[in-house]
Amino acid sequence: MTLISSSTRVIAPLLILLSLVILYRGHNLPGGGFIGGLTAAAAMMLITLNGVPSKFEKHWNNLSLVLIGSGLVTLFCSFLPSLMTGAAFMEAMWLPTVYLPILGKVKLGTPLIFDIGIYLAVIGFSIKCANVFHANSSSETDH
């Protein structure tokens, strides 16, 4: 077990967790869907570099497309509330603020859904590129 592969096991989940935090806090502090997505993409690239565990290998190639697709769908879903309530298209809608134990003041709304869509699409795009380049370079070493 090389240094990279052993550290990946620790770092990748941490990175994904970090990316979620970045995604969530983005509305008020540096972060957001794009940065969070890139952070998660870094984790995914680590996994790709390190060799995908064999039980996920079959789904790994489709994962990017699924992520991109669900990202776009999520983006569209974030517009639905404005469409249904008859407000201007894409107008942001917010739920009343609630206070939760660990998170503190929580204010949920369509911009967060929108940000999640960006997050998913960015990860999808990055790992599509990573997959293609990785497959390309490994196919060269094989032949």
Next chain:
Amino acid sequence: MFFALTFSILASAFLLVPLIKKFSGARVLVSLPAGLAFFAFLFMGWPSLRSGEVITHTLEWFPSMGINLDFQLTGMGFVLGLLVMGIGALIMSYASGYMKGDAKETRLYLLLYSFMVAMVGLAVSNNLLLFFIFWELTSIISYLLVGFKHEYETSRKNALQALLITGGGGIAMLIGLVMLSHVGGAWTFTELTANAHLITESALYPYILTLVLLGAFTKSAQFPFHFWLPNAMGAPTPVSAYLHSATMVKAGIFLMFVMTPILGGTELWKTTLITTGSITLLVGGWFGLTQKDLKAILAGTTISVLGLITFLIGIGSDKAILAAILVMVAHALYKASLFMMVGAVDLATGTRNINELRGLKKWMPLTATAALLAGLSKMGLPPFYGFIAKEYLYKAAIPLPMEWIQAVLVLGNAIILALAIKVSIIPFFAKDKEKQESASDNPLHKNELDWTMSVSPFVLAILGVLFGAFPNLITPMVHTAVHSITPEANLYAVKLWSGVNWPLILSIFTVGLGLALFFSSRWLEKKETPKSWGVVIYERLLEAVLCLFKKTTRVVQSGYLQNYLAVILIATVALVAWKSIPTMGLWVSYESNLTLTPIIIITAVIMLISAFWICITKSKLNSIIALGVIGAGVALLFAYYSAPDLAITQLLVESLIVVMFAWVIKDIKPHNLSTPLLLNSWYLIISASFSLLIFTLVMKSKLVNLAPAISQKMVEMSYPEGFGSNVVNVTLVDFRALDTWGEATVISIAAIGVWILGKNLISKKS
């Protein structure tokens, strides 16, 4: 309500057909939606049409431009709609027998239903653009249907040919229609009819007429565009019977009908239509005479009849319009029937060669009867509907001052008669004198195929007799159709027997000439049909266009990234410099309130060294690392000047790009790495001028304030309106969400591009 009902019944087919296919043994049920729609259309449309009430419906589309989805039921549209759905239902039932066991069966049904929807839409649309949309839909669906057996190259080629010719005509027609609405001041047929005098008197009239007729002529296979029709016969027989004889080719005819009150009546209109129609009549007939394939012969006579109808519309008198509608209905009935018969014979014997088929009545009595009845109607003998149509055709032509026209008509009809004997009598009733070993002695199936395949042609053939014997059954509908085209027309009664008169004498003469042609027709058959010059021109043109684009692509798409970059950068520099230097001047002075601290200076120096290093190094890895250093430096600058979001993004993107570069680095082959980039003066000039431009612009941007900056407003509104204190994020997900949405879509499309490029790369290697 009327339109909604008709369309929703037809649309229900998309749900029902797969269900029927899956759960029901009675596959003939696939014709059910078409049949229901036919009766709904008939029983709801006819009473109001008869009482003179106009059924219209308008859905708003672009109301500000006066373009709406206007539907209106006219007499002509009613007749066309009935043909489309009635024959459609019979074709669907026939297809359920013909396609039995074919893996792509459902696909055919659904394509036929899509076609039906488009065709009915065409018949009831009252708006030029709506009409055009349905028109193009029929072309596209025809493409899919002609190319149905897409595993064969000829099939794909012929489908493309049909699409390019009808599609090209469609584009010409669109231009014509736009000009028409511009001159006539309206988008609906009804309003344009009221403004007809504006259009025929306009200076643009000849151009409008030419463009619109180009659409009609290509669609209805008029000379010189007729050659696509015989080639389209490679499609499965239900398709040929439905699209290429009974309905789609009638779309062009329908266009000429509805344009008669708008564009018609002028000398130009008459001359063009009469000439084209008579040439098409003879060319189609001649083509049919030289063929041995049953389907090709039928294609030839279809072209002839289409020419005949065009000719009649060109005459434009009350009698001629009546005759044109009669010919159209009679032709739809007998031709669809004959096509279905040919399909059955083809399946049963495995051949369509006229010389190998004899005495089939022994094996296929029902099909033989249908063929006989339809054939007699086609020959124009009493008491069939074809006879009535032909009588009225002569009645319309006799008053014309041009004698040659009557000769052309008699010859054309005689050819049609000779071909009708060849197609519908010989294969079934002639005895094989030479006792050769032929396919009909030993058919693949020694009896009638599936009952659906003989019933449909039979029903249509019987209708031909019924309407011939009792024309008053449908005369009221024909009359409303005539009225919808020429509202002041005298309505002539449609009778089977109108005494001994000139048309009858011409008819008798036609029969004699036709028989003579039939007996001499064996000498006219050709072993191989030479390509007609229409096909040759088409192929040359297609080749030339493809060649041109190949050459252009080779010049424009060099495949080297540095060439693309060079073009982009040079263009940017030239365009921006051209606009900005005259107004802003070149001189730059440093005026800024940003202070230069040691950290910034050190960062800048490191970045400069890296940039220089990229230029002189020959190692690809070194240049990538140096690029990464520059990126990190930029991130540092962002962070220092308090733009944390930008800094984080920059850093992440830089790191990911370096990783990706590492994957592909061995594949990057700069084509002149032998000289360091710095020494390559060409690249030096480009990059120097580009960086100079950017530098100037950045420095100048402090001084230029064209409009009050919006950024201040965004900062102010971020928290109260966007409920977020990170202005960058609020801008991205709220204020400018539309832009972000667009960008997300762009990267998704880019991902597809990366995917395909990667696939190609990998398959090239292995």
